[in-house]
Amino acid sequence: MSAQEERNALTSPTALYDHALHLLRESADGAPPRRGYSLPREAATGEDPPSWEAAKNAIQEVLSPLPDNPETLRRRFERHGIRNRHSHLIESTVADLPLPPEQLGAARCLGRQLTRTGTTGAAVTAGIALLVRLGEPEDVPYLSALGLFRELTRSAVGALDNLDRQSAAVVWLAVYSRRDELRPLVSALWTGNRQAIRAELVASPASARFIGSAMARRIAEASRLPDLLDHHCSDTDLLARAGRLLVRMGRSQDDPTDLLAYSDAPRVYDSVVTRAGLLPPTLDNAAGLLSLALDLDSGIGVLLDWPPGRRAALLESLRKLLAEPRWAVVSATAGEAEQRLRADWIRRTGRQPFKRPATSGRLRIEVVVGDPADREPVETRILIDGRPLVPAVFGHGPAHSPEYLLDDGRLRAGAESREVQLAEAYCTEGCCGALYATIRRDGNHVVWENWRRPQTMPGSRETAPELPAYRFDASAYDTEIARAETDRSWSWPARTTARLIKAGLIDNPDLLTRWDARRGWISTGFEDPNTTVVTFCYVPGPASERPEQPDSFLQFRWDIQDDGTPPETQAAAALRRLAEEDPKSYGQVCGGSRERAEELGFPWPASS
Template sequence: MSAPDERGALTPRPSLYDYALRLSAAEPDGRLPAGGYPLPDQPPRPERRSPRGWRETSEALVDALTTLLADPDTTRAADEVHRRLRELDAREHHVRRVVPDLPLVDEAAARALGRRLTRTGTSAEAVGAGLCLLARLGEPEDIPYLRTLGLLRDFMGTAVQALTPLDRPTAALVWLTVRVRNRELRPLVDALAVHDHKAVRATLVAMNLHPRALGPQTARRIAEAMGLADILRAEPVDAAVLAQAARLLSRMTSQRDYRPEILSYEQAVSAYEAVVTRASLLSPTLDHCATLLSLALDLHSGPSRLLPWPPGRREALLDILESVLHSPEWSAVADREPDDPDDQRRTHWIRRTARQPFSARPGSSRLQVEVAVRDPADPDCAETRFLIDGRPLVPEAFGRGPGNSPEYLLDSGRLRATPEPREVQLAEAYCTEGCCGALHVTVQRDGDHVVWRDWRRTASGRRGQPHLPAYRFDATAYDAEITRAEHDHSWAWPARITARLLAAGLRDRPELLTRWDARFGWVGTDFHDPDTTVLSFTFRPGLATGRQDTNGSWLQFLWRLPDDGTPPDLRAAAALRLLETTDPKTFARVGGGSREYAKELGFPWPEGDRG
């Protein structure tokens, strides 16, 4: 052993807990560090004699750690954990994957080892193993240690997981401390850290809770950290606090964080009760109207329907919201025509959606299908929702993204049942199927029934998903429901109607694009400007003559059609007529493909895209 190596081995390293505690104690006025702390420099790793794959390393970790969990001498066991992890050159992500599934013969011994590792561990891997054990076995006495270690960025996720069943407000505060960089939210984190309840309320009222400024998980963590449900239970409740609470609840119902955060909010039912029963205290403004209608839509057919409601209580809350929103002073909000384009979109959405949560109550059919469009201030896409026996299918069975668009599922006829089985993708993760999975089902007519069976959830990465049985529907009722949903366009706005008509025209006449060596991609509305229709097509030379080079260069084009006030049927017809005579590459813009090929053909590359 060389002299520097020998000195490193003989010099005791401070525990990572002591390191985090020292940094935390140095913060002024009891504040918490924005973004958390980095880990200190770790000792160099031994050189691997032979490379190990993921599976081999995981199996070696199981063998190395299992017996140590039952060792009554936790000091010896902790030292041995350090040594074995170092010898295996295991990384923390190996530890996080393996330790949660290790068998526990002696829970008391394993808990003691977890405490020893978190409080005295000197390597990230050993402390990570301790945190994983306490995530399974932690008790209230572990809260201060978990809170401190959670301030280290690399440990935040596991520490929050361990804290959540023990102390949700502390878990949420640690999450906000490390994850929130927004300057507008830092005063709230600072007030929570020092338990300044007056400042917490003041910062809540002052916060910008616009959907574009606040993610769904951040909304939930704020509600948990400040004890929102307890604040709402107090009397009296300030109308400004009530309005902010309604906005936080509405943000939690969004699926932009994959799983609807409202289902992870333990106090959701209590918070809903407090907000809805006092909704009449709010002033009838456009924002309040849109927020309450969003809550009603989610209670009606969204994830909030899955909350543990007492019998009849969810329906009672919907009745209260209907009474408030349809009162004369609140109805007048949607009768006005604002000048601001964003306010116009919200007003028109309220007009289209005002009856949906209240008049479309479940009937006798076992399956109900409807299209839901969120408040335009929260730019989610239109989604197809399925209620089976009154329960929302996609959030319960998949929970990684909303149902697919009505254009994909309804306009295409994919849900129609025939004797020939057809697999249909009902939902896809918010990222993509290749990343976090999708939900598929096989639809088939079987005599007097339609059967949904052979469910397939691809790469969802979630544990504990419910088993999905084969669902049998009366064929006559099923056909009627699908036909009704296919013909119900009440949810659509002019640009979306134009997109649907344009898509139908191109399905009937694909030669309108192929004559220009183009293949139809998709048509919809712009995510950031929902009043603009966007048609995507791919240019591949030789497509028109049937001699396409499948390995050749290609370009994606986007044709944007802003809403000019022309009725949707006329706009779609004019667009189709234009494709009859004019190459769309002359007026569409490149959206992707080969940058070199675009340059060769003289098309400008989209700004901000490096290709």
């Protein structure tokens, strides 16, 4: 907390709204600082805070029925020990309060009084939560100011999202965009200088390292991107940046609800694609347009609310443009290593979003490799009746890789039914869950049923509806799965080398077990896709003359740089070396127990 915030905290009681305005007036450039402001420190009471369960019960008692005025609510909160730390419980309780029609006016009035005059975080949180349900446009300035307190940002933005998406996005960016490189854009958005917004938007960084899906959506909303594009019809820099923001919103490894929640997405797609012919034919622009095509063909963009035939028309427009000679030669002029990666990706992937489905039937499998500059995962997109399944019903992460779903035959329908994990949350299943389906053969049909997924929809408190059983013609299903399993057109040499090494180790597990090792993750490097990465775990066995400690293993990593020879040759050489040389002599420790590594004489990685 700054010295000024400390002084203000001592002059209570001051309405938090007035406090926010005071802090803004003291700002040198009229914009809030990065990460916003902190609520004034609460005075110590000397009493132990109530337990979570006690606080939950107390909040329900305090709010049922709603008090008539803010002072009554403040006294009740104080009596029960309800403080700023209980904001989540306050929000959820208010969200679930039954509000009969005859009480809506009084509840709205109470919410407004609390947001305008409330002096504690708990009271103001209750007011904001009421305005999430009952707010009107006149509440926007108050919610915007209160949202600058980082403890209130999430709830204030939730209320603003229902009233004014632009204001919600500006507040969100003011508090959550913590990269220095984005601050000039945020300042321009806060002050509302349209000319400065355009200049700073074009100048701001566009890489995935700086801008994820949520950041991209909020920038588009805050800048009123469709209006900006219409006002600067021939501005190719702005056009390219708008396309990049769409690509960021459509990233499968981020939250798909960002693109789906962006109501202007079809309009921006339309502007970018129909004017794409104005763009100079650069590698970056070619990669951006191809990424948009992949999204419109099999990604999250399919799920947007499109007028009939419009999405197909945009895809056809992109197909014709990228087939023009001036665009077709772009990938042949790449020089640096990073450029060559993207050029190779464009050559491999360029026709994928524009070809007709290889087989007829309800099921379609597309293995999609994203722009290597964005370090996108390779995902197995599953489309049912033309719609991508995973972002539509799960939305917490992309579908699994082809190595997991296709190479190991998990999508095949056998005589026995089996449960298959189709996707896992990017934060792990233990955090936000996974998507499972049971696949079984039923006569002339294959059935996907008995779905398991998180109980609520992504980005929402709404209960996820039950998913239906999907039935596929068995012959068409088998044909599509076989095609997808054998189609390697998406792969590149290092990835193929990794697949062949993995297959060799599955066929000959003794290649590793002879060295007291077991196979781990085998794929391509995240930072360098042209590197094949082989990992294995090591637990000393009886032959090592070291005591066996199964719970204290070491993980090793062996990097194999693509040398330009065929993947079959590189994989055979790697398997031969594993047969002849202990891989611990050329692999590097990358995980496990540091103490065990030191005991066994292996250097621990410096970065760990």
